[in-house]
Structure formats: structure tokens, C-alpha cells
């Protein structure tokens with residue numbers, strides 16, 4: 280694909296080149312390189328992956344050697360100054376897909392360079408960090424967004440539609456679970472797993488789903504977890520955890536949500552990444568299950584390792600289309616394409632004199648804007664603090680939101696002392 284003759288080009292950068300890049304960013308950049316991006320307001324816009332910044336450069340360079348032509352090649356930067364070297368090539372937007380606890384530093388440096396940003400979930404681990412990124416995006420007239428692809432899952436979209444249209448009325452309670460195989464904690468993330476927990480990594484999908492779908496005000500967060508498989512039974516690394524959030528709605532009525540996650544399910548479990556949601560409303564129930572909605576397939580000597588028994592063909596899958604072209608598509612890729620369209624809209628969707636108005640419109644999209652990620656980040660911050668206390672021999676803490684002592688306040692059972700995790704209003 281050549282961009283000759285089309286002056287509308289978005290130059291992109293990518294931080295990290297691991298599992299999620301392989302599943303979503305790589306197919307997005309390969310497809311858009313082939314097809315460009317279309318919207319009526321912008322006309323065709325080329326999107327080129329120009330630079331990649333990683334810790335060592337090895338995976339990015341392997342890809343470049345094997346199939347770099349699929350994206351037209353890019354510059355690979357590694358080491359301490361990789362982000363600065365990457366932004367000096369002049370980027371319009373950048374995607375951050377490094378490990379969870381390394382997002383903030385990269386995002387800050389990208390926003391300082393005036394680059395539109397999209398970061399993998401969880402955006403950041405503390406509200407203080409969120410405040411800094413939102414202020415930087417504001418100052419430099421760019422947008423800062425986060426990827427929650429489960430909001431694009433057709434089943435979750437349908438539930439939100441029924442809530443939005445007031446067909447399902449007032450949620451009372453919910454239970455969600457997401458179980459990852461042992462290979463994730465044991466192999467894939469072995470390099471950065473110490474001190475981490477599966478709740479921050481995946482419960483965050485459901486925290487956002489609940490926060491965005493039902494609205495309301497977060498009031499209380501409690502959590503616990505188990506150890507002993509990934510790390511020491513008394514150490515800081517978690518096998519599984521259980522989180523509870525209490526919300527209050529405009530009516531004054533409350534709802535409770537429990538989210539259970541683990542990354543130690545046996546690798547030969549047919550459910551693979553097993554996902555379940557169950558919500559109870561005043562007038563109804565919504566039950567969703569990744570295996571029940573899906574496919575069950577067995578192939579001798581291939582399942583469940585090389586091929587999965589229950590594949591999520593909605594998230595991201597490779598296909599032969601009915602017209603015999605190969606493709607890779609799904610909601611995991613759609614969510615990145617939508618962000619690229621939003622950036623294209625800001626930069627090319629009308630006259631320069633109206634850019635600010637377009638930027639503000641895109642920033643007002645609560646599904647992905649960092650400014651609307653407050654209650655989700657607050658829950659993650661609370662979860663991390665509660666687990667940290669538990670690992671230090673101080674279990675069963677409770678975090679309350681916006682009480683008289685602060686925005687996010689941790690209380691230990693049997694103690695009058697309060698630990699303020701975040702001063703401002705959540």
C-alpha cells in the first residue's frame with residue numbers, strides 16, 4: 280500500500296511488543312496498512328506504524344525480519360531512551376502495551392511530547408498518576424485514552440443497550456469471573472509477575488464494564504486473595520483474588536459486585552480464558568458465559584494447547600472470509616481501530632479552526648477517556664493497597680470512597696487510624 284497522493288497520514292508508535300500486541304495491535308496495523316482508515320468526515324486516512332519502543336528490541340526485531348513488510352517496516356528502539364527516540368520521529372499517536380506497572384512512565388513521556396495516547400488496561404495504578412496524565416493531555420491539546428475491549432464485546436454491548444433503554448431496571452448485584460491458565464503466570468508474565476495480582480490485570484475489565492454500564496457512585500472496596508502457587512504463600516505475588524465493590528445510585532439504592540479472578544487454572548482446562556458474568560436487576564437477570572455462548576471443538580493432538588477447545592472467535596480470530604481472503608478480526612481489534620478513527624477525526628475531520636471543538640467531543644467519550652476512568656482506577660488502587668496490607672500481615676482492610684477523611688481512605692479492622700490513599704475527590 281502506498282500513501283503517495285494522500286496527505287492525510289497518522290504516524291503511530293507502539294510501546295511493548297508482547298502477547299497483546301500479537302493479538303490486537305499487530306493485526307490492526309497490518310490491516311490498516313493494507314486498507315487505510317475510512318470515515319465520511321475525514322475521507323481516507325493512512326495509518327503507519329513508524330516506531331516501536333521495547334525493553335530489549337528482540338521481539339520487535341524478530342517481527343521486522345519475518346514480516347515487517349506487512350506494516351511497511353518501522354524503526355525499533357530499545358533501552359532507557361527508547362520513548363524519546365521514538366517520539367523524535369514525529370508521531371501523531373502512540374499505543375502503550377507494556378506491563379501494567381510500567382504504563383505511567385511511558386504515558387507521561389508520550390503526552391509530554393504532544394502525542395495522542397492509547398494505553399492498555401489498567402490505564403494506571405493510582406489516581407495521582409491519572410490526574411497527572413489528564414492534566415498533561417489537556418495542556419498539550421491531545422487525547423489520552425484507555426483500551427477496554429470488553430465494552431466492544433457484542434454480548435456486553437447488548438446488556439448495556441438494555442440498561443440504557445431502561446428495559447433492564449436498577450441493578451442489585453453482580454458476579455463476574457475471569458480465569459486465566461497457569462501458562463500466563465508461569466511463562467508469559469514470568470518476567471514481571473513478582474508483586475502482581477490477577478485482579479489488577481483482568482478484574483479491571485469488569486470493573487469498567489460495571490462502572491460504565493450502570494453508572495453510579497463507588498462507595499466501598501474490599502478484597503482478599505490466595506498465594507502459594509505463583510510465589511511464596513506469604514509473599515506479595517497473588518494466584519487469585521476476590522474483589523467486592525459497593526455502588527450507590529441516584530435513587531439512594533445500592534448494588535454489590537463481586538469479581539473473582541485467577542491465573543493458575545490448569546493449562547489443559549477446556550475453558551481456557553473462562554469468563555462469566557451474572558447480573559440481577561429489579562426486573563430481570565443477565566447471565567453470560569464464554570463457553571456457553573461459544574464453540575466447543577476438539578482436534579486430536581491439537582486441543583487444548585495449539586488450538587483451544589472453547590475459542591473466543593468474537594475477541595480476535597483468524598479466518599478465511601467467505602470470499603476466500605484471510606483476515607484477523609474481532610472486538611479486540613475493533614477497539615483500536617475506533618481510537619484511530621477518533622484521532623483521525625480530531626486531526627482531519629474539519630477545518631483547523633474547529634480542532635479544539637473536535638478534541639473536546641472526542642474527550643467527552645466516557646468509554647475510553649482517561650478523565651472518565653476515575654472510579655476504575657480508584658478500585659484498582661484500593662485493591663492493590665488492600666492486598667499489600669494483607670501480604671504485610673494486615674488482612675481484611677476496607678477502602679471507603681469520598682468520606683470525611685479523603686477521596687480514598689483505607690481502614691484496618693480494630694484500628695481508629697485511617698490511611699488516606701488519595702486526598703482529592705474521586
Ligand SMILES: NC(=O)c1ccc[n+]([C@@H]2O[C@H](COP(=O)([O-])OP(=O)(O)OC[C@H]3O[C@@H](n4cnc5c(N)ncnc54)[C@H](O)[C@@H]3O)[C@@H](O)[C@H]2O)c1
Nearest residue numbers: 295296297298299300332333334376377378379381399400
Ligand atoms: N486487553 C486485554 O485483554 C489484554 C490482554 C493481555 C494483556 N493486556 C495488557 O497489555 C499489557 C501488556 O501485556 P502483554 O500480555 O502483552 O505482556 P507481555 O509480557 O507479553 O509483553 C510486554 C511487552 O512490554 C515490553 N516492555 C516491558 N517493559 C517495558 C518498558 N519499560 N518499556 C517498553 N516496553 C517494555 C516487553 O519488552 C514486551 O514486549 C498489559 O498492560 C496487560 O494488562 C491486555
